Amino acid sequence: MQTRFPKRKRQKATIIICAILAAGLVFFYATKILSNKIITQYQRNESIITRDRNNEILSIPPNQNGYYAIYEQDISERFAELLIQKEDKFFYWHPGINPISALRAAFKMSVGSKNTASSTLTQQLVKILRHSELDRGFKNKIIEALYAISIEAHATKKEILNMYANSVYFGNQAQGITAASELYFNSAPQALTDENIIRLLATIPSPSLTNPFMRENGEKSEPLAQKLNIPLEQTEVSIAATREKKEQFKQYTNANNNAFEFISLPRPCAQTTIDSGLNMQIRDILKRNLNELANKNAFHGAVVVIKHPENEILALIGSARPESETEGDQINMALQPRPIGSTVKPFIYLKGFEQGLRPYTLVDDKEYKYTIGSGYAFYPKNYDYKYRGPVTLHYALSNSLNVPTIKTLEYVGLENFYQFLTHNLGFEPIQPLENYQLGIALGELESDLLTLTYYFTIFDNDGWLKPLAMCGNNSMYQGQTDFMQNKQIADTAYIQLINKILTDRQTGVEQFGVKNNFMIPGLAAAVKTGTSREYHDSWIIGYVPDFTVGVWVGNAQNSAMDSVSGEPGAGKIWHDIMQLLRYSEYYTDARFAFDDIKEILYQDSIEYGLSGDNVNATRALMQDNPLIISPHQGDTFLFEKDTRVILKAREPVSWYVDDEYIADGAQAIFQPTKIGARHIQARAQSETSDITIYLNQEQE
Missing domain, CATH: 3.40.710.10 (DD-peptidase/beta-lactamase superfamily)
Incomplete structure (x- = not known):
C-alpha cells in the first residue's frame, strides 16, 4: 500500500505537465496565428515604392487605404522615447495590455462611463490595422486584447514600436513617421527636432483636425510640451506655406514627375532598371x-x-x-x-x-x-x-x-x-x-x-x-x-x-x-x-x-x-x-x-x-528590265481633245499603235483620236514588247 501513493503522485504530475505543455502549444499556435494575421495586414499597408537601378525613389503610390505609407526600419530613439512617455509609460513592462488600466476601463464601462481610454501602444496598433478605432464596445476590447497579447508573444518591443510608428495616421494622406516628417517638416524622421516630434504626437488623437497644418495643433502641442518639459515656439503655418509643403510632398511621392511612366503600371514594381537621373536629363x-x-x-x-x-x-x-x-x-x-x-x-x-x-x-x-x-x-x-x-x-x-x-x-x-x-x-x-x-x-x-x-x-x-x-x-x-x-x-x-x-x-x-x-x-x-x-x-x-x-x-x-x-x-x-x-x-x-x-x-x-556568294548571279536577282518602261499594261487614260500619252522604252525602238507606225526613239508621243483599247508595241533589234492601254471619256 505504501508504494501506490508515490506512483499516483507521479501520474498526476505527469498529467499536469502534459496539460501545461498542451496549453502552451495551444497558446503558442493560437497567438502565432493572430500575430501573423496582424503582421500580414501591416505588410499590405505599405506603399510599394518604385526605385530606380541606383535605389533612388521614382514614385511612392498611395496604399490600399489611400495613404502614403513609407516604412522606416529603425525609428529614432528620441521619437520612441517621447511617444512612450505620452502614450504608454509601461510599454516595456506589459504583455500587450496593461492589467491595471484594463481593470480601470472595465470598471468605467460597468458604470456607464464613455471615457474608457486605456489602450497600450500595442492595442492601438491592433486598432489601426483592424480599422476598429471607432469601435469601443466590450467585445471589440476583448478581441483587441487577444491580438495585442499575440503580437507581444511573437514580436520584440522594438518591432512593435516600428510597426506602430509606420502605421499611425498623421493626416493629409500621411501614414507613418516617414511620410509625416516629409510632409510637415520636409525632413527625414531621424532629423526631427523635439518640437517637430511634439507637434506630430499632438496630431495622433485627431489627425484631420490637429495636424501641424492646422491652428489647433498649437493648442494641443503646448500642454503636451509642458508635460514632457520641452520648449515649444508658438508658430502658425500660413496657407501659402501649407500649399507649398503639400506641393513638395507631391513632388516627393512622384519624384518630380520622373515616374510618370510608372504610376499606372498594371502591377507594382519595387525595383526598376531605370536610371532616374538619366531619365530626368x-x-x-x-x-x-x-x-x-x-x-x-x-x-x-x-x-x-x-x-x-x-x-x-x-x-x-x-x-x-x-x-x-x-x-x-x-x-x-x-x-x-x-x-x-x-x-x-x-x-x-x-x-x-x-x-x-x-x-x-x-x-x-x-x-x-x-x-x-x-x-x-x-x-x-x-x-x-x-x-x-x-x-x-x-x-x-x-x-x-x-x-x-x-x-x-x-x-x-x-x-x-x-x-x-x-x-x-x-x-x-x-x-x-x-x-x-x-x-x-x-x-x-x-x-x-x-x-x-x-x-x-x-x-x-x-x-x-x-x-x-x-x-x-x-x-x-x-x-x-x-x-x-x-x-x-x-x-x-x-x-x-x-x-x-x-x-x-x-x-x-x-x-x-x-x-x-x-x-x-x-x-x-x-x-x-x-x-x-x-x-x-x-x-x-x-x-x-x-x-x-x-x-x-x-x-x-x-x-x-x-x-x-x-x-x-x-x-x-x-x-x-x-x-x-x-x-x-x-x-x-x-x-x-x-x-x-x-x-x-x-x-x-x-x-x-558573304563568303561563297555568286556575285554576278546575286547582283542580277531582282533586275526587272522590260523593254517598255511607260505606260504600263492596263493603264487607263482620260480621253480628251488634247490627250497625249508619253511612250518610253529602255532603248531606241520603233513604236506602233494598233499596228500603225508612230515614231522611232527611246521616247515618243502618241495622240489618241478615239476611245477604247489601244495596242502598243515597241520593236527593238533583239526583242519586241506589247501592252494594252485604255482610253475612256470618264476616269474610272
Whole structure:
C-alpha cells in the first residue's frame, strides 16, 4: 500500500505537465496565428515604392487605404522615447495590455462611463490595422486584447514600436513617421527636432483636425510640451506655406514627375532598371527640343533607351511635360501605336538577305504599277518623287527609297513577311496584316515606340530577341507585345549586313546631306528614320553596341506637323541623347562586329556580302528590265481633245499603235483620236514588247 501513493503522485504530475505543455502549444499556435494575421495586414499597408537601378525613389503610390505609407526600419530613439512617455509609460513592462488600466476601463464601462481610454501602444496598433478605432464596445476590447497579447508573444518591443510608428495616421494622406516628417517638416524622421516630434504626437488623437497644418495643433502641442518639459515656439503655418509643403510632398511621392511612366503600371514594381537621373536629363532634352519644334506644330514626343547586352530599359519617357494639364501631356506616348514610316525597312531587307539578296543586288528604281484591292491603279513614289534607275539595295536602304523597298518586299513575299512579324517577332498588328499588304513597305504599319525599339534590339544582340528587363528581370507592361521572348530571330551574318548599311553615312548623303544629326564624331551609330504620311509622325531608331535609342515626335491628337520628317524632328533629339549617353557610365566604346561578312570589289566599288556568294548571279536577282518602261499594261487614260500619252522604252525602238507606225526613239508621243483599247508595241533589234492601254471619256 505504501508504494501506490508515490506512483499516483507521479501520474498526476505527469498529467499536469502534459496539460501545461498542451496549453502552451495551444497558446503558442493560437497567438502565432493572430500575430501573423496582424503582421500580414501591416505588410499590405505599405506603399510599394518604385526605385530606380541606383535605389533612388521614382514614385511612392498611395496604399490600399489611400495613404502614403513609407516604412522606416529603425525609428529614432528620441521619437520612441517621447511617444512612450505620452502614450504608454509601461510599454516595456506589459504583455500587450496593461492589467491595471484594463481593470480601470472595465470598471468605467460597468458604470456607464464613455471615457474608457486605456489602450497600450500595442492595442492601438491592433486598432489601426483592424480599422476598429471607432469601435469601443466590450467585445471589440476583448478581441483587441487577444491580438495585442499575440503580437507581444511573437514580436520584440522594438518591432512593435516600428510597426506602430509606420502605421499611425498623421493626416493629409500621411501614414507613418516617414511620410509625416516629409510632409510637415520636409525632413527625414531621424532629423526631427523635439518640437517637430511634439507637434506630430499632438496630431495622433485627431489627425484631420490637429495636424501641424492646422491652428489647433498649437493648442494641443503646448500642454503636451509642458508635460514632457520641452520648449515649444508658438508658430502658425500660413496657407501659402501649407500649399507649398503639400506641393513638395507631391513632388516627393512622384519624384518630380520622373515616374510618370510608372504610376499606372498594371502591377507594382519595387525595383526598376531605370536610371532616374538619366531619365530626368533625357526628359529635359525632349522638352527643350519640343519647345523649338512648337513653331512646326510638333508638341509631343517620347524616348526609349535600352542598355545592352542585358536588354535593360535605362530611360522611358512618354511625355516631356507630365506635370502639365495641357491636352496630350498626360498621355504616355511611348505606348501609343502610330504608323512607323520607314523604320520597318531594315526588317524587310533583313528578310531579303536571308532569301539570297545582298547589299550589292541591283533593283530598278522606276515607276511600277500595282492594282490595289479597290481595283484602282497605284504607282508608288519615293519621298522626293524621283526615280533613280538601277540602284543597289545598299543604296536603297541608306537613302530610304520606297520603290526598291516595295520590290524587295515582293521578292520576300507578303505571306513570308507576315509570318516573320507575327511568329518570329511576336508582333500584334492593330489591323489584319492583309489590310496593309505592300503598304507595309510605305510605312503604314502601326506600332508604339517601346515595342518598335524592342524589336530593333535584334540588330544589337546578334539576331537574338532577348527578354526586355524593366522590373528586375520581369516586364512591367502587360500589353499586346510579349517582351519576355528569348529566341534567335536572324543569323548573325545577315544582321551584320544590315548594321553595315545603317552605319554608312556616306551612301545616304543624297537624302540626309553631308552634315546631319546622325554625324557624331567618334560614334559609329546605326540609324534608321521614319516619317508617316502627311508628317503625322517623326521617328528615329539608332543604336551602338552599348544601347538602342528610339525617339518619336508628333502630336498626341494625331494632327499633322509642318513638314517635320525623321531627321530634323526626332533626329535632333536622338543626337542630343546620344551625346549625353556617350559620356555616361553606360558607354564602353564597343564596336560593331563585321567578321561574318566580307568586302566585295565590283566594278571599282566596294560592297559587302558573304563568303561563297555568286556575285554576278546575286547582283542580277531582282533586275526587272522590260523593254517598255511607260505606260504600263492596263493603264487607263482620260480621253480628251488634247490627250497625249508619253511612250518610253529602255532603248531606241520603233513604236506602233494598233499596228500603225508612230515614231522611232527611246521616247515618243502618241495622240489618241478615239476611245477604247489601244495596242502598243515597241520593236527593238533583239526583242519586241506589247501592252494594252485604255482610253475612256470618264476616269474610272
